[in-house]
Amino acid sequence: MANPKPFHWGAVFSLLALIMLNLAWELWLAPLRPGGSWLVLKSVLLLLPLMGVLKERVYTYQWSSMFILAFFAEGVMRAWGDGGLSQQLAMMEVGLTVLFFGSVVLYVRAKRLQLSS
Numbered sequence: 001m002a003n004p005k006p007f008h009w010g011a012v013f014s015l016l017a018l019i020m021l022n023l024a025w026e027l028w029l030a031p032l033r034p035g036g037s038w039l040v041l042k043s044v045l046l047l048l049p050l051m052g053v054l055k056e057r058v059y060t061y062q063w064s065s066m067f068i069l070a071f072f073a074e075g076v077m078r079a080w081g082d083g084g085l086s087q088q089l090a091m092m093e094v095g096l097t098v099l100f101f102g103s104v105v106l107y108v109r110a111k112r113l114q115l116s117s
Helices: 005-029 038-045 050-054 058-081 084-116
Strands: none
Touching: 005 038, 005 050, 005 084, 050 058, 058 084
Protein backbone atom coordinates (compact mmCIF):
# COMPACT_ATOMS: atom_id res chain seq x y z
CA MET A 1 0.00 0.00 0.00
CA ALA A 2 1.40 3.39 -1.02
CA ASN A 3 1.75 6.14 1.55
CA PRO A 4 0.10 9.35 0.24
CA LYS A 5 2.27 11.71 2.38
CA PRO A 6 5.27 11.96 -0.01
CA PHE A 7 2.90 12.86 -2.85
CA HIS A 8 1.19 15.45 -0.64
CA TRP A 9 4.52 17.11 0.10
CA GLY A 10 5.48 16.96 -3.59
CA ALA A 11 2.26 18.79 -4.46
CA VAL A 12 2.78 21.38 -1.69
CA PHE A 13 6.41 22.01 -2.67
CA SER A 14 5.70 22.30 -6.40
CA LEU A 15 2.69 24.60 -5.89
CA LEU A 16 4.57 26.94 -3.55
CA ALA A 17 7.60 26.93 -5.87
CA LEU A 18 5.33 27.72 -8.82
CA ILE A 19 3.78 30.66 -6.96
CA MET A 20 7.21 32.06 -6.08
CA LEU A 21 8.54 31.46 -9.60
CA ASN A 22 5.62 33.33 -11.18
CA LEU A 23 5.96 36.25 -8.77
CA ALA A 24 9.69 36.60 -9.37
CA TRP A 25 9.34 36.07 -13.11
CA GLU A 26 6.67 38.70 -13.70
CA LEU A 27 7.91 41.29 -11.19
CA TRP A 28 11.71 41.20 -11.39
CA LEU A 29 13.44 38.51 -13.43
CA ALA A 30 11.92 38.77 -16.92
CA PRO A 31 8.62 40.69 -16.97
CA LEU A 32 6.92 41.38 -20.28
CA ARG A 33 7.29 45.11 -19.57
CA PRO A 34 10.02 46.84 -17.56
CA GLY A 35 8.98 47.32 -13.94
CA GLY A 36 6.62 44.34 -13.93
CA SER A 37 3.53 43.25 -15.77
CA TRP A 38 -0.08 42.43 -15.02
CA LEU A 39 0.73 38.77 -15.66
CA VAL A 40 1.81 38.68 -12.02
CA LEU A 41 -1.90 38.26 -11.25
CA LYS A 42 -1.68 34.68 -12.47
CA SER A 43 0.13 34.00 -9.18
CA VAL A 44 -3.10 34.89 -7.38
CA LEU A 45 -4.86 32.14 -9.33
CA LEU A 46 -2.35 29.65 -7.97
CA LEU A 47 -3.51 30.54 -4.45
CA LEU A 48 -6.96 29.05 -5.18
CA PRO A 49 -5.98 25.40 -4.58
CA LEU A 50 -3.34 26.13 -1.92
CA MET A 51 -5.47 25.78 1.23
CA GLY A 52 -7.17 22.63 -0.02
CA VAL A 53 -3.85 21.06 -0.93
CA LEU A 54 -2.38 21.99 2.46
CA LYS A 55 -5.41 20.46 4.20
CA GLU A 56 -5.21 17.34 1.98
CA ARG A 57 -8.71 17.70 0.57
CA VAL A 58 -9.07 15.06 -2.13
CA TYR A 59 -11.62 17.15 -4.05
CA THR A 60 -9.11 20.01 -4.32
CA TYR A 61 -6.47 17.60 -5.56
CA GLN A 62 -8.88 16.36 -8.22
CA TRP A 63 -9.88 19.73 -9.68
CA SER A 64 -6.40 21.22 -9.36
CA SER A 65 -5.05 18.44 -11.60
CA MET A 66 -7.05 20.01 -14.45
CA PHE A 67 -6.49 23.59 -13.29
CA ILE A 68 -2.69 23.27 -13.45
CA LEU A 69 -2.82 22.32 -17.12
CA ALA A 70 -3.38 26.00 -18.04
CA PHE A 71 -0.04 26.84 -16.43
CA PHE A 72 1.58 23.89 -18.21
CA ALA A 73 0.29 25.20 -21.54
CA GLU A 74 1.53 28.70 -20.79
CA GLY A 75 4.96 27.35 -19.87
CA VAL A 76 5.20 25.30 -23.07
CA MET A 77 4.17 28.24 -25.24
CA ARG A 78 6.56 30.67 -23.57
CA ALA A 79 9.40 28.13 -23.65
CA TRP A 80 8.78 27.78 -27.37
CA GLY A 81 8.24 31.48 -28.17
CA ASP A 82 10.45 33.37 -25.72
CA GLY A 83 14.21 33.49 -25.51
CA GLY A 84 16.87 33.96 -22.88
CA LEU A 85 15.95 34.00 -19.20
CA SER A 86 12.21 34.01 -19.92
CA GLN A 87 12.59 30.75 -21.85
CA GLN A 88 14.49 29.16 -18.95
CA LEU A 89 11.86 30.31 -16.46
CA ALA A 90 9.15 28.88 -18.73
CA MET A 91 10.93 25.51 -18.73
CA MET A 92 11.05 25.65 -14.94
CA GLU A 93 7.32 26.35 -14.94
CA VAL A 94 6.74 23.30 -17.14
CA GLY A 95 8.82 21.15 -14.79
CA LEU A 96 6.98 22.36 -11.69
CA THR A 97 3.57 21.83 -13.28
CA VAL A 98 4.53 18.28 -14.29
CA LEU A 99 5.74 17.62 -10.73
CA PHE A 100 2.51 19.05 -9.31
CA PHE A 101 0.31 17.06 -11.70
CA GLY A 102 2.15 13.82 -11.02
CA SER A 103 2.08 14.36 -7.26
CA VAL A 104 -1.63 15.15 -7.29
CA VAL A 105 -2.57 12.12 -9.38
CA LEU A 106 -0.42 9.79 -7.27
CA TYR A 107 -1.76 11.29 -4.03
CA VAL A 108 -5.39 10.69 -5.04
CA ARG A 109 -4.55 7.15 -6.13
CA ALA A 110 -2.71 6.36 -2.88
CA LYS A 111 -5.49 7.92 -0.80
CA ARG A 112 -8.16 5.84 -2.56
CA LEU A 113 -6.11 2.67 -2.03
CA GLN A 114 -5.67 3.61 1.62
CA LEU A 115 -9.40 4.18 2.10
CA SER A 116 -10.42 0.98 0.30
CA SER A 117 -8.26 -1.29 2.44
